[in-house]
Amino acid sequence: MLRLLELTYENLLAAVSERYGKGPFLAKVLYREFYKNLKPDAWRTEAIRNSQGLRDRLRKDWCFGPGRVRDEIHEEGLVKFVTELVDGHRVESVILPLRTHRTVCISSQAGCGMGCRFCETGKLGLARSLSVEEVVGQVYQAMQKFGRPIRNVVFMGMGEPFDNLQNVIQAVRVLSDQRGLDIAQRRITLSTAGRIDGIEKLAALNMPNLNLTVSVNAPNDELRRRLMPLHDRGSLALLQKTLMAYPLKKGKVLNVAYVLISHVNDKNEHARQLAEWLKPLRARVNLIPYNSIKDSFFKPPGQGDINLFRQKLIELGVNVQNRVPRGRELMAACGQLGAHVRYGG
Ligand code: SF4
Known part of the structure; x- marks a missing residue:
């Protein structure tokens, strides 16, 4: 074939x-x-x-079998689309328009086995990993349906990319082929919940232009274990050591994602612990206000609490980026993909 x-x-x-x-x-x-x-x-x-x-x-x-786009939801230029794969599983992808180009957020698995407590996809469990065709197909079909100028690709949709590393890496090679879609590797981001073995394998592949985001979400082992059951496979100290050994290209930073949840991980003490953990790393923190999901007892933080946490980190010398939670109403923001698969719509 x-x-x-x-x-x-x-x-x-x-x-x-x-x-x-x-x-x-x-x-x-x-x-x-x-x-x-x-x-x-x-x-x-x-x-x-x-x-x-x-x-x-x-x-x-x-x-040609990337699946069929079954559904699309539009809001203020942002589009979430649901692809039904050949075996009936469904995955979600999101196109985020920026001033001059678009970013597409794609899935690497149908569902996810990591079970992060704050995440809609985590509630689905893992159905299966996607083939290379199904991963690249999300970008291809996004271009076909919604126009060509897609410049950035982020693997932050459904699934843990490092659980499907071989296919994800071949997908990156196809996406970045200059004779084809030509999306530069420096514009592609892999995001992991902290799979230490995956980070080590990626480091060994020597793809220095790729961006890496690590979802940390808690500044100590006890809290992280509560939020992310995967944490049992390695402590924050081990994650830190692995990231210190990761070969970061000059001028690049590691992205550390921190989903801020009201009264869970947003205290001054948490900011202090996080700043301490970050000290040996060349990293930038993306603060992501928790997005409400159905049947969850977690609450989004208020704007005041977000500002306080951010300010505290800055005072402690941390490089912080505040992500604007676009797509919240669409259930397309971070940690929310899967709602359409779970509840239909
Ligand atoms: S946050 Fe990422 S790794 Fe965790 S359950 Fe959700 S999709 Fe999986």
């Missing part, structure tokens, strides 16, 4: 040589038609209209 959503240009070149004894001309034509012109049935290209035998073979081998 030829699944172009799983292939870099070099992979395709090798495949057409092996299968059809053809060279760069065919690979270039197919890749350009598929990725630059966004034609999923690129085998129909006029460029090979005189070679009926080759077209027949291509048609037989061709595969």
Whole structure:
């Protein structure tokens, strides 16, 4: 089978040589038609209209199965779309418009096995990991449906990307192929709940331009264990040690995500502990006000509490970014993907 959503240009070149004894001309034509012109049935290209035998073979081998976009919800330019995969599982993706371009937030798994207590996806449990085609397909279909200028891709949708690392890395290679979608690796972010083995594997892959976000959410082991059951696999000290060894390119910072939950992790003492933990790291904290999810006893923090926590961190010398919680009403903000899958709509 030829699944172009799983292939870099070099992979395709090798495949057409092996299968059809053809060279760069065919690979270039197919890749350009598929990725630059966004034609999923690129085998129909006029460029090979005189070679009926080759077209027949291509048609037989061709595969395009990223799933079908079932639903889309629009609000103030932000779009959440739900893709139904071939086996009926559904995943959610979000397109966030910025002034000059768009960012797309994609899923790496249907559901998630990490079980973070504050997260809608965590309540679904893990159905399965996505194939490369299903991961790249979210960006491809976003471009087809909502326009081309997607510049940033963040793996912050459903799932723990490091639980599906092999497919996620091949997806990154396909997304960043300059002959195809051409999304630079420096504009792609992998986000993990802190899988230490995954961080080590990523470090060994030597992809220095990729961005890494680590979801920390608690400044001590006891609280983190309560919020993130995965924490049992490694302490904050071990996570810190792993991140200290992570090969950060000059000028880059680690992104540390901290979901701020009212009366849970938003006290002065928590800010102090977090600042202490961050000291040996070149990191920037993204403060994300907790977003309400159904049947949860956690509460979002008030704006005053967010400001106080942020101010405290700044006083303690922490580099802080305050994320504007767009998409809250759409149930498309951080930690909320999965609502549409869980409750329908
Ligand atoms: S926060 Fe991320 S890792 Fe945790 S359950 Fe949700 S999707 Fe999974």
